[in-house]
Amino acid sequence: MYRRYRVPSVYREMDRLQREMNRLFEDTYPTRGHRAAGYPAMNVWTNDEGLIITAEVPGVKPEDIDVSVVGDTLTLSGSRKPDEIQEDSRYHRQERGYGDFTRSIQLPFLVNVKKVEATFQNGVLNISMPRAEEDKPKKITVKAVA
Amino acid sequence: MADTTKSIQEMEKQEITAPEDTERTRDCQCFVPRADIYEVDDQIVVVTDVPGASEASIEITVEKNVLTINAYVDPVKHEGYALTWAEYEVGDYQRSFRLSEEIDRNKIEATIKDGVLHLYMPKAKEAQARKISVKAG
Numbered sequence A: 001m002y003r004r005y006r007v008p009s010v011y012r013e014m015d016r017l018q019r020e021m022n023r024l025f026e027d028t029y030p031t032r033g034h035r036a037a038g039y040p041a042m043n044v045w046t047n048d049e050g051l052i053i054t055a056e057v058p059g060v061k062p063e064d065i066d067v068s069v070v071g072d073t074l075t076l077s078g079s080r081k082p083d084e085i086q087e088d089s090r091y092h093r094q095e096r097g098y099g100d101f102t103r104s105i106q107l108p109f110l111v112n113v114k115k116v117e118a119t120f121q122n123g124v125l126n127i128s129m130p131r132a133e134e135d136k137p138k139k140i141t142v143k144a145v146a
Numbered sequence B: 001m002a003d004t005t006k007s008i009q010e011m012e013k014q015e016i017t018a019p020e021d022t023e024r025t026r027d028c029q030c031f032v033p034r035a036d037i038y039e040v041d042d043q044i045v046v047v048t049d050v051p052g053a054s055e056a057s058i059e060i061t062v063e064k065n066v067l068t069i070n071a072y073v074d075p076v077k078h079e080g081y082a083l084t085w086a087e088y089e090v091g092d093y094q095r096s097f098r099l100s101e102e103i104d105r106n107k108i109e110a111t112i113k114d115g116v117l118h119l120y121m122p123k124a125k126e127a128q129a130r131k132i133s134v135k136a137g
Helices: A009-028
Strands: A042-047 A050-056 A065-070 A073-080 A090-094 A099-106 A117-121 A124-130 B030-032 B035-040 B043-049 B058-063 B066-071 B082-086 B092-098 B109-113 B116-122
Touching: A042 A099, A065 A117, A065 A124, A073 A124, B035 B092, B043 B092, B058 B109, B066 B116
Parallel strands: B030 B092
Antiparallel strands: A042 A050, A042 B082, A050 A124, A065 A073, A073 A099, A090 B035, A117 A124, B035 B043, B043 B116, B058 B066, B066 B092, B109 B116
């Protein structure tokens, strides 16, 4: 016979401590520490009325960016093309990436798809999405029963 | 040539760490923009990603042999919204390149479009290939 899930309590205690520390740092630096799971990296701004997603996609033409919202999933796809250079020219250094990209993220709430607006300026994409009316939090007034 | 069917693999923005004993006078972060450099017949082209910067916020200086790109980007604050998820940070860009002797410093041109800066650096006439005829002595 053996006891399952028997973990020495000191490890459990260390786990708890680590969680606490992580939470502490998250609270102090909420904007740091999330690694983008794909390209492009995105920032999400929210309030009760909607959200704004921004992404840095330098060198991508506005017509090459495709934004779509299905349910509560936002998909961003596009492609970045390299400069068209002559055959006889040569690269000394190449650090920038080229090619296609697709990334989907789950939105924290349903949005009004008809009112999604995307703007693109200086290589920064800005998508603003108002929250769907039916999804907005409703305030319920408590009536006193006479 | 780069393969256009591959998908983009890019690293996170790389932050500049100030050399010891110096501090930045602007209260925001500074990044090293990624760059491509290629050479066509008579000029060298430097391509850098500076998303968020516009023609008004970029400064390019050539001092002695060093060309420095400074792009100032003020982080955008969306009024009434809270930043709830962040994968990248916004800040200035700075990068320097050492110019070789063959570049004609007076003819460097720069353009910016969709957050990408192109620097065209023509080679000086004297530096371009020349044939030297050998005389019998």
